[in-house]
Amino acid sequence: MKILRFASIIALIASFTFALFAQQPAAVKAPVEIKIASATFDPYVGQYEDAVNLGGTILSIFREGDKFYLQGTNQDKIEIFPSAENKFFLKAFPADAEFVRDASGRVTGMIWRQNGSAFQTKKIADQPAKDSRVAFKRTEAMIPMRDGVKLFTVILTPENQTEDLPFYMERTPYGVAAWNGSRLNGAKPELVKDGYIFVFQDIRGREDSEGVFEMLRPPRDKRDPKSIDESTDTYDTIEYLLKNVAKNNGRVGICGVSYPGWLAAVALLDPHPALKASSPQAPVTDLWMGDDFSHHGALRQTYAHQWAVPLESAKKGGVFNWYLKANMPELAADLATKSHSWKAFLEHPSYDSYWQAKATNLYLKDTSVPTLIVGGWWDQEDMYGPLALYKSLEKTDKDNQVNLVMGPWNHGGWGGRGRKLQNVDFGSDTGRYFRSEILAPFFAYHLKSKGTLKLPEASIFRSGANKWMAYDSWNPKGNFEQRGIYLHASGKLSFEKPVEKPEAFDSYVSDPANPVPYRKRPILPTYGPGSTWYTWLVDDQSFVSDRKDVLSWKSDPLGEDVTISGDIIADLYASTSGTDSDWIVKLIDLYPSDDATLPNYELMVADEIFRGRYLKSFEKAEPLTPNAVNKFAIDMRGNDHTFKKGHRIMVEVQSTWFPLYNRNPQKFVPNILKATEKDYQSATQKIFRSAKYPSHISVNIAR
Incomplete structure (x- = not known):
């Protein structure tokens, strides 16, 4: 739910990607500035790009007189200072640049x-990029609600505005x-180019706004008649x-991503007649059933x-063993005094009316406003x-x-280049494509009557094959069979x-x-320095392959490409010797x-x-009967993916995913957050694979 606005170079140059969240280095001695001749610097002048780690941002290096500068795409320039003939550092924040030459001496x-991280950039031009920023006038307002x-509210208006703008x-x-003009130019260049009056607002009870959150x-x-909600505030x-x-x-x-994506969605409840387009992106929709x-x-x-x-306790502002040893009843009770959400976790463990009232998909059933919903697999x-x-x-x-x-994409990943997640390469700049070919035309058409809009019902990226697909529906119909x-x-997997x-x-x-850890240890705090939280879903799953409490099944190497598209449902026939159990299912390429x-990547x-x-029933928890075989229908959401020829399809099943998910005691207790140490017990889990109990994953296969 949280979109981080990255510190240091991100705030000053551009939104580079999640890769800049690396472990903070130990304190080091500050570099000493030296003097170098301007002619020594001139070979470094030009454009540099690290397509993977910097999200496609172009870094320009140039000099003005005897001063040297670095500038990100459409961002303010930052002075850099030499500490050696080929090394430069920043005084604005801890970072440095070292220029590299080939055998011939060419930069x-x-x-x-x-x-604490190093990013290799490639020189792609000998001249700095042209500064195409738009100047904005910034106005602040305290806008009264009913x-x-x-x-x-921050309002950014183009200084050279010549026409009425949306x-x-x-x-x-x-x-x-x-938010200011510099940040806006770097964060939303496609929209800035088209021309809008940009408005950014703190919702009630947060940051500089009044009210209660x-x-x-x-x-x-x-x-x-006196009632309010986020729709009325909009x-x-x-x-x-x-x-x-x-x-x-x-x-x-x-528009918005994550919590702001939810705000873009609920604006559709009782929309103002002037609201002509909405794009909820990664919207929080149901906190209990499947979101944060x-x-x-x-x-x-x-x-x-x-x-x-x-978020809730202040208006502004290696965990594996820690959670393993934590006294969860005490911790939960303490957190409930600081956070309304934790109070809700403690008092509403099941899917009761409290959570259902917050489930957007249960109350937002229709809209008259053109809506572009965006998410990442x-x-x-x-x-x-x-x-x-x-x-x-x-x-x-x-x-x-x-x-x-x-x-x-990962959470909000379409804001960057969208070429890679870790080492998984999707073959093209999917984020740039989305912003320039889908999002910008969507708003331009509905807000400015510019161009023609021919969006398919569903624009879906097919990983593996690495191409965009246009569908008339989602799930796709036609050339697919379930x-x-x-x-x-013997750990075999097949369509038979x-x-x-x-x-x-x-x-x-x-x-x-x-x-079973959900990512490779040590597991750092979610938003702490060096955390791999942002891309853990593409982690190589082989790090748990040697555990006896993780079962796996593999197909033979595929003789041809196999493409799945649409909803993915696991029908798991299983039993436990306990009276409660968690079931985790993974579909792996x-x-x-x-x-x-x-x-051998998984x-x-x-x-x-x-x-x-x-x-x-999600509304009422009940104990499981020990050793009874039950069918657990597990909605795994979906994907559009091609398992390439020579790859194998793999399925894994386990019962813990720690510490992301709290442990199930495996002994039924009315409220797991109140479970004591003696409630936690080992259990024998059985996964059935017979004609009577055919555990399988249902997918739509392209013919």
Whole structure:
């Protein structure tokens, strides 16, 4: 749910990508500035790019007289100072650059060092990039709402505005005071180029706005004329802007990623007539069912702890063993005094009316406003939200007003280049393509009547094949058939149904005292320096392959490409010797040993957890009958992916995913957050793979 605005070079130059969040270095001696001749510097002048780590941002190096500068694309220049003939440092923040030459002495690149990490850049031109920034006038306003509360708002208007322009608006709980023309030019170059009046607003109760903050505030009671919600605040803000900002064309678009994506969605509840377009991106849709805090009732304790508590307890502002040893009843009780969300976790462990009232897809069923919903297949925070919101709105969308985009991104990754996640290469600049070919035309058409808009119902990126697909529906129809990928004896996996006797199964012992880590240890704090949280969903899963409490099944090497597209459902026939259990299922693309870049890599294509106590109903937890075989239908969301020829399809099953998800005691207790140490017990888990109990994953296969 949290989109971080990165420190240092990110804030000053551009939004580079999540890669700049690397471990902070130990204190080092400050570099000493020396003097060098201007002629010595001239070979370094030019443009440099690190396509992977810097998100496609171009760094220009140039000099003005005897001063030397670095400048990111459409950003302010920053002076750099020589510490050696080929090394330069910044005084504004700890970072340095070292220029590299080939054997002939030609400058070929630059090594950028910051926060303990080094990024190799390639020199791509001998002249600095042209500065194409647009100048903006910045205005601050405290905009009054219908109940008298005032919301802090930053308005950025092009200084050379010659025509009436529409508003592009974002509302957020994360603070807008830092928005200015420089940041805007770097963060939204495609939209800046098209021309808008940009509006950024702190929602009520956050940062510099008045009022009281409530996490995912439910819709108001319309019978109460004094009631408010985020939809009314959006309406009142638009009304103010239309009346008080000169030279506007009477049209407004709203956009946002994560929590701001949810705000863009709820603006559709009772939209102002001037609201002509909305793009909820990675919108938080259902906190209990599948977004930030919980998946099918399994609490994401590390994320809920490290994100929600700071947000709700202050207006501004290696964990494996720690969580393993933590006294969770005491911790949960303490956190409940600091965070409304943790109070809710403690008092509402099941999917009751409290959580249902906050589930956007349960109350937002239709819209008259053109809506572009965006998500990423490897979103570590809100992958559930975009698909759930789309399915809710699509049911009543008779005029093709609602469109879906899903790409190969992590949380908000479409804001960067979108070429890679870790070492997984998607073959093209998917983020740039989305922003220039889909998002910018969407707003230009609806807010400025520019161009023609021919968006397909669903624009979906197919990983593996690495190409964009245009579908008339999602799930796609037509050239697809539903097939099962079945578990077999000896760790085999195939499209053939099993014929074994009913008792055929594989088993393992799940021990809550020795849980399976969800990413390679040491697991650093979610948003701490060096954290790999942002891309953990593409981690090589082989790091748990030697554990006895993780079962795996593999297909033979594929003789041809196999493409899956649409929803992915795991039908798991399983039993436990305990009275409660978690089931984690992973669908994996296993790369061949001779792959040139990722040999033997295990890439998760889909994954999900299911808390067994909710087998019959998410609204009421019930104990499981020990050793009884149950069918657990686990919604793994979906994907569009090609398993390439020579790859294997792989399925893994386990019962812990720690410390992201809190441990199931495996003994039924009414509230797991109140479980004591003696409640936690080992359990024997059986996964059945017989004709009677055919555990499998249902997928749509391209014919």
